[in-house]
Amino acid sequence: MKIAFLGHGNVGGALAHRMQQIGRDVTVGAGDLQSDSVKKLLARSPALKVALPADAVSRAEIVVLATPFQANIEVLTPLKTALAGKILIDCTNPVGPGLSHGLSSKQSGTEMIQQLLPATRVVKAFSIYGFENFEDSSFPGYGVKPVMMFCGNDQTAKAAVSELLKQLGWEPLDVGGVEQALHLEHMTLLWVRMVRMGGHSPRTVWAVLSR
Numbered sequence: 001m002k003i004a005f006l007g008h009g010n011v012g013g014a015l016a017h018r019m020q021q022i023g024r025d026v027t028v029g030a031g032d033l034q035s036d037s038v039k040k041l042l043a044r045s046p047a048l049k050v051a052l053p054a055d056a057v058s059r060a061e062i063v064v065l066a067t068p069f070q071a072n073i074e075v076l077t078p079l080k081t082a083l084a085g086k087i088l089i090d091c092t093n094p095v096g097p098g099l100s101h102g103l104s105s106k107q108s109g110t111e112m113i114q115q116l117l118p119a120t121r122v123v124k125a126f127s128i129y130g131f132e133n134f135e136d137s138s139f140p141g142y143g144v145k146p147v148m149m150f151c152g153n154d155q156t157a158k159a160a161v162s163e164l165l166k167q168l169g170w171e172p173l174d175v176g177g178v179e180q181a182l183h184l185e186h187m188t189l190l191w192v193r194m195v196r197m198g199g200h201s202p203r204t205v206w207a208v209l210s211r
C-alpha cells in the first residue's frame, strides 16, 4: 500500500524515513516543495518522494497525519474528498496548558478528526511515545518487542496498520474503537510528563504481557 505523509517534522520525518527504509512507497506532502524543512528531510532520506499534499494523498492508500494538532482542521478540510475511503493514521495529540488534555478530556482529537472526515477510516497510532522511538524501535536484550497501541472503528484499516507496525518492529495491540483514543491521549500525557519533565529516558516504552 502506498503511503503519504502530512507533516514531516520530528514524527513525520522519522516515520517516513523508516517506512521508506523497509521498502514502502512513501510520498511526503508539502505545501512548499523547496522549503527548508523539505530540504532537511531529503538530506536525511534522499529517496523519499515529495509532492503537493493533494497529489501525495490522491496516490496513497494510507495517509499519516503528523502535524501540530492545532493545524489539523486547516490541513485536512481541503483534502476531505481526496481522503474519502483512505486510511488516515492519526499521530497527533491535543496538548493544552500545563501538559493537560487539549480538548479538556471531553473528546479525543482522533474522534474530532473522524467526525470531520466521516468517509475516512481513521486509526490512532504512533502517538503514545516520543519520536525517538519511531526513528529506532529496537530494544535488544529484552526478549519482547515494544508495544504500539492503536485504535479505530474500521477493522480492515486496523489490519493494514497492524501489519505496518509489525514490519516496523512493533508489537501491535488493537485496544478497540475510536472511543479509546481519549485514553491513548492520556497515556501520551503520562509519557510526556515522565520523560520531557520527569527525567525518564526518551527511550521509555511499554511492553504487553498477557496469558
Ligand SMILES: NC(=O)c1ccc[n+]([C@@H]2O[C@H](COP(=O)([O-])OP(=O)(O)OC[C@H]3O[C@@H](n4cnc5c(N)ncnc54)[C@H](OP(=O)(O)O)[C@@H]3O)[C@@H](O)[C@H]2O)c1
Pocket: 006, 007, 008, 009, 010, 011, 012, 035, 037, 038, 066, 067, 068, 069, 071, 074, 075, 091, 092, 093, 094, 126, 127, 128, 129, 130, 131, 132
Ligand atoms: N514530538 C514527538 O515526540 C511526538 C510524538 C508523538 C506524537 N506527536 C504529535 O505529532 C504531531 C507532530 O509533532 P512533531 O514533533 O513532529 O512536530 P514538528 O516537528 O513541529 O513537525 C510538524 C510538521 O507539520 C507541518 N506543519 C505545521 N503547521 C502546518 C500547517 N498549518 N499546515 C501544514 N503543515 C504544517 C510542519 O511543516 P513545516 O516544518 O514546513 O512548518 C512539519 O512538517 C503533533 O500533533 C504531536 O503532538 C509528537
